[in-house]
Amino acid sequence: MSDIKNDAPPIRHLMMGNEAIARGALEAGLRVAAGYPGTPSSEIIETLAKQASKHNLYVEWSVNEKVAMEVAASASFANIRSMCVLKQPGLNVAADFLLHLSGSGTRGGMVIVSADDPGALSSINEGETRPYAKLMEVPLLEPGDFQEAKDMTKWAFELSEKIKNVVILRTVTRLSHASGDIVMGEIPEFTGKVEFRHEGFIIDPMEGAVMSAPVEYKHTLQQQKLAQTVDIFESSPFNIYNGPDKPELLIITSSICSLYCREAVSLLNLEKRVGILKMGTTFPLPPQFMKRHLSLTDRIIFIEEVLPFLEDEVKILCAEMVKDIGIKTFYGKRDKTIPMVGEMNADITLKALADLMGMTYQGAPEDYKKKAQELSFMKTPGREPTFCPGCPHRASFFSIHEALKLDNRHGFVCGDIGCYSMAVLPCGFQSIKTLHAMGSGTGIASGFGQLKRFGMDQPVLSVCGDSTFFHAAMPALANAVHHQSNIVMVILDNSGTAMTGFQPHPGLKTSAEGSDAIGIDIPSVCRAMGAHVTICDPFDLESTKETLLNMMDENKGVNVLVLKQACALSPEKKQKQKYDMTIDESLCQGESCGCGRICTRIFCCPGLIWDKDAGKSKINPVTCAGCGVCASVCPKGAILKKEV
Amino acid sequence: MKTSSPGSLKTDIQDRDLCINCGACTELCPYFKSYKGKIAMIFNCTLGQGKCFAHCPKAEVDLDELSLFFHQKPYDGHPLGHFKSIHVSRAGETMARVLFQNGGTVSSLISCALNNGVIDHAILTDKNGILPEPRLVNTTEDTLHCATSKYLAAPTLGELNKAMQNKLSNIGLVGTPCQMIAAALTRMNPMNQDGFKDPVSLSIGLFCTWALDTRKFMTFISSKMEIRDIKRMDIPPPPAGIAVIEKDREIINIPLEDIRPLILEGCSVCPDMTAEFSDISVGTFEDNPEWNTLIIRTEKGEQLVEDACKKGYLTLSDLPEKSLDHLLSGAGMKKKKAILKAGTEGLMNTLDNSKPAVLRMPESLIKTITK
Numbered sequence A: 001m002s003d004i005k006n007d008a009p010p011i012r013h014l015m016m017g018n019e020a021i022a023r024g025a026l027e028a029g030l031r032v033a034a035g036y037p038g039t040p041s042s043e044i045i046e047t048l049a050k051q052a053s054k055h056n057l058y059v060e061w062s063v064n065e066k067v068a069m070e071v072a073a074s075a076s077f078a079n080i081r082s083m084c085v086l087k088q089p090g091l092n093v094a095a096d097f098l099l100h101l102s103g104s105g106t107r108g109g110m111v112i113v114s115a116d117d118p119g120a121l122s123s124i125n126e127g128e129t130r131p132y133a134k135l136m137e138v139p140l141l142e143p144g145d146f147q148e149a150k151d152m153t154k155w156a157f158e159l160s161e162k163i164k165n166v167v168i169l170r171t172v173t174r175l176s177h178a179s180g181d182i183v184m185g186e187i188p189e190f191t192g193k194v195e196f197r198h199e200g201f202i203i204d205p206m207e208g209a210v211m212s213a214p215v216e217y218k219h220t221l222q223q224q225k226l227a228q229t230v231d232i233f234e235s236s237p238f239n240i241y242n243g244p245d246k247p248e249l250l251i252i253t254s255s256i257c258s259l260y261c262r263e264a265v266s267l268l269n270l271e272k273r274v275g276i277l278k279m280g281t282t283f284p285l286p287p288q289f290m291k292r293h294l295s296l297t298d299r300i301i302f303i304e305e306v307l308p309f310l311e312d313e314v315k316i317l318c319a320e321m322v323k324d325i326g327i328k329t330f331y332g333k334r335d336k337t338i339p340m341v342g343e344m345n346a347d348i349t350l351k352a353l354a355d356l357m358g359m360t361y362q363g364a365p366e367d368y369k370k371k372a373q374e375l376s377f378m379k380t381p382g383r384e385p386t387f388c389p390g391c392p393h394r395a396s397f398f399s400i401h402e403a404l405k406l407d408n409r410h411g412f413v414c415g416d417i418g419c420y421s422m423a424v425l426p427c428g429f430q431s432i433k434t435l436h437a438m439g440s441g442t443g444i445a446s447g448f449g450q451l452k453r454f455g456m457d458q459p460v461l462s463v464c465g466d467s468t469f470f471h472a473a474m475p476a477l478a479n480a481v482h483h484q485s486n487i488v489m490v491i492l493d494n495s496g497t498a499m500t501g502f503q504p505h506p507g508l509k510t511s512a513e514g515s516d517a518i519g520i521d522i523p524s525v526c527r528a529m530g531a532h533v534t535i536c537d538p539f540d541l542e543s544t545k546e547t548l549l550n551m552m553d554e555n556k557g558v559n560v561l562v563l564k565q566a567c568a569l570s571p572e573k574k575q576k577q578k579y580d581m582t583i584d585e586s587l588c589q590g591e592s593c594g595c596g597r598i599c600t601r602i603f604c605c606p607g608l609i610w611d612k613d614a615g616k617s618k619i620n621p622v623t624c625a626g627c628g629v630c631a632s633v634c635p636k637g638a639i640l641k642k643e644v
Numbered sequence B: 001m002k003t004s005s006p007g008s009l010k011t012d013i014q015d016r017d018l019c020i021n022c023g024a025c026t027e028l029c030p031y032f033k034s035y036k037g038k039i040a041m042i043f044n045c046t047l048g049q050g051k052c053f054a055h056c057p058k059a060e061v062d063l064d065e066l067s068l069f070f071h072q073k074p075y076d077g078h079p080l081g082h083f084k085s086i087h088v089s090r091a092g093e094t095m096a097r098v099l100f101q102n103g104g105t106v107s108s109l110i111s112c113a114l115n116n117g118v119i120d121h122a123i124l125t126d127k128n129g130i131l132p133e134p135r136l137v138n139t140t141e142d143t144l145h146c147a148t149s150k151y152l153a154a155p156t157l158g159e160l161n162k163a164m165q166n167k168l169s170n171i172g173l174v175g176t177p178c179q180m181i182a183a184a185l186t187r188m189n190p191m192n193q194d195g196f197k198d199p200v201s202l203s204i205g206l207f208c209t210w211a212l213d214t215r216k217f218m219t220f221i222s223s224k225m226e227i228r229d230i231k232r233m234d235i236p237p238p239p240a241g242i243a244v245i246e247k248d249r250e251i252i253n254i255p256l257e258d259i260r261p262l263i264l265e266g267c268s269v270c271p272d273m274t275a276e277f278s279d280i281s282v283g284t285f286e287d288n289p290e291w292n293t294l295i296i297r298t299e300k301g302e303q304l305v306e307d308a309c310k311k312g313y314l315t316l317s318d319l320p321e322k323s324l325d326h327l328l329s330g331a332g333m334k335k336k337k338a339i340l341k342a343g344t345e346g347l348m349n350t351l352d353n354s355k356p357a358v359l360r361m362p363e364s365l366i367k368t369i370t371k
């Protein structure tokens, strides 16, 4: 990660999009930032946390996104600038609060940075931020490159303060995680004393109570703020038209897609025939500005990712203005010129433009895709997604799977979000059978556990991580206990928010800024909620399995099994092997009857390799993490472990 | 005998409810395990042939081949199988008087064999709560601990596989007829393993008409009482017609009609009541349940019984003619029913490329037995 700290302007710096957003916030005089980790947003809070003491900020990883937004809002109510950072699914979590927040309005500038992951590169959804702006009636900004990521973030705070409402800034994976050149600005010093003013007239926006009631009054006010926003957007420098005066085709685009459009137009030499309207302020669209550009031509194509948001908004405007601008022909997602799902790229854009402009686009040769596929299939070893060497999840799911099979009543696991989501795949022995949102595994299990009365006699398990436990699983557990749902909840406690890079959570004794925090003991919480709790080391396969079997047997109420073992990549474990692993070839049975090479065919830790020629398994000393679990997996005792 | 894959054992035997949880496919590998009376396949195994399939007494058992191996004679369909002599017996004066199932013949013979170097270990069936639990023993004391019958099907053969893995030999084995078949199949070295050595020196089979499905029984009984309160369960010989459950201070009789639905499906196609593939078979002497009916089948068996009588482990007497007739008709009836059922269910002598047969025997014999 580059050093975003202090370099005085006009220094240029290569920066990741997320760092640019953080820098923009610093330059805006940000004081409080709160978020919950989630790819591709996590680096924003991480970057800010590192600057906290130097620039006098308060930065926290909150328990979940709703609380993060509430924490950030409090600072705004105290009239200082604040930011809430989340990935899009987190916006859903916070949506209830956001509805009320947008109704109550804000004081100090408050920006919500919401990161979308088109193509679900590291998500299990393609959730869209943009419709939320419309739903919540708040402004939406979409930076189109790295410099804009910084500048727009800074400007978003000013806008928020001007209209006294929260502003959403939407980023996407390819902007957040790619890097570009940034010209830096000054970071202001903070002076003064903060106070929450509440003794004025009850509906006074700066001194009264902060709330969304009286609804009719506040809602009207909110809409006036949007109207004010439209005025401001009319002259926004973030909406840029590039192209001829009378283009044959107008591209309307936003966000990172604007780069694909520039590339496509340039590659096809269409600069004189096609214009690009890059919108930075995508909700509410400024009608006068739009009208000027919509009047340029009659053919319009929309290049955007996931939902046809711009497309729909522009079409509404066009309908309203048809008398002035005439009838248009639209191309985009609705007419299937552009796909409705997945990421956009320059190639899709090129193809669409070429077709519309009557050109033949000689992109990749016809059989290129086939050839590439063939080559990658023939020349590279098959690699399924899998858990890291030494990952506690592999051991946990090995035991969970075995217990479910032994139990033999078609039991199953309800899962949620974490590295362990991968247990829907062979690396987790396909144990997870429902996979939804944070904490949903336990909520769904709580429901399944009630279906006994309708004759369902399958054991019901749920899994959730330690961070997820605090984030969203506690209410589900409370529900299950309260209603005596018959379930086993397995908490895969690997001591951190491992998937997104080890951010702390309320169960740990440190905060985002690295200072002391109070760690909340998960087993005690579960016990206090009324569950029967057992703690096991997942590396002890036998006792984990036995415990699970007994819990499934019990057949009443909620049993919680906490499987405690730090992530193989956790700072405390990294580079440290507990055991030196070797294989006694004379004992290894390999593929013959009696083993069928369970280690490299089923368990499949990347630390183990199958030597085809020798017909024996081997330890890969480079990848082996020395956890020792495979020694208990081998039925012949051929895998030996020696403490180091 | 035809040996198929672990996958076929799962889909064609276990999933068709033919498995009787004998345990012959367990303790061989990480894939088949017995838990609470039911065999589970933990992970799939991709081998084309497995010992699991080869050992299974419900998969491709060619009775002729088995008989030639065990008795050096073809299978002839006699209700009691091949045997040398039949008697009644009970524990002799050397034996402690503990609670035996009947006359204590089984425990006495095993004790005698252990104490006189005929065997070094015995694989018996103890219990843990109400669940039967296979156990490897070396002493009379432990043998007596395993006395009495457990009516839930036990995975006893897993203990034999385990013993073989641990390279134990000179083992005495006690089990039901299906377990004796599985043991004989195991001893045939069906996968032609190098350096194979028959680990079993003595096999004592128990008479059996059926055993109970553990899970069905547990569901049934848990609706009537707390399972952990059950001290013992017994099924007295006919004409009692009841199962007796002993709790701490209470004895509960349950009519056998209520119990019958809990019998393992696989038992209905078992043609063997008297454990025809063992050295010695022991059952209840129905005229006097304090005694056993004893069938001696092999020279080894003959030798042990003689020795046991001489050393005071066993007392022998003659089996009345009437009782023999009764035994013959009981065993013959079971055989006939099983073979008819296997025939109508398509589990007998199936064609080569269809699902595996449970049993194979010459067509002519089928006709004689089912007449």
Ligand SMILES: Cc1cc2nc3c(=O)[nH]c(=O)nc-3n(C[C@H](O)[C@H](O)[C@H](O)COP(=O)(O)OP(=O)(O)OC[C@H]3O[C@@H](n4cnc5c(N)ncnc54)[C@H](O)[C@@H]3O)c2cc1C
Binding pocket: B099, B100, B101, B102, B103, B104, B105, B106, B107, B108, B123, B124, B125, B126, B132, B146, B147, B148, B149, B150, B151, B152, B153, B154, B156, B174, B175, B176, B179, B206, B207, B208, B209, B210, B211, B212, B282, B283, B284, B285, B292
């Ligand atoms: C499931 C079952 C059904 C039976 N059905 C009949 C029948 O229909 N007619 C009949 O005449 N006899 C039947 N018997 C046999 C009978 O109950 C006695 O086991 C036999 O008479 C020997 O008595 P004993 O006093 O010598 O046994 P003991 O000296 O008390 O020894 C009993 C032995 O049986 C073994 N054993 C107990 N339970 C099991 C089990 N589930 N699986 C394998 N081994 C076990 C133990 O290892 C022990 O060594 C059955 C036995 C069982 C286990």
Ligand code: SF4
Binding pocket: B009, B013, B014, B018, B019, B020, B021, B022, B023, B024, B025, B026, B039, B052, B055, B056, B057, B058, B059, B182
């Ligand atoms: S009958 Fe025995 S060997 Fe066959 S599947 Fe069942 S337990 Fe395994």
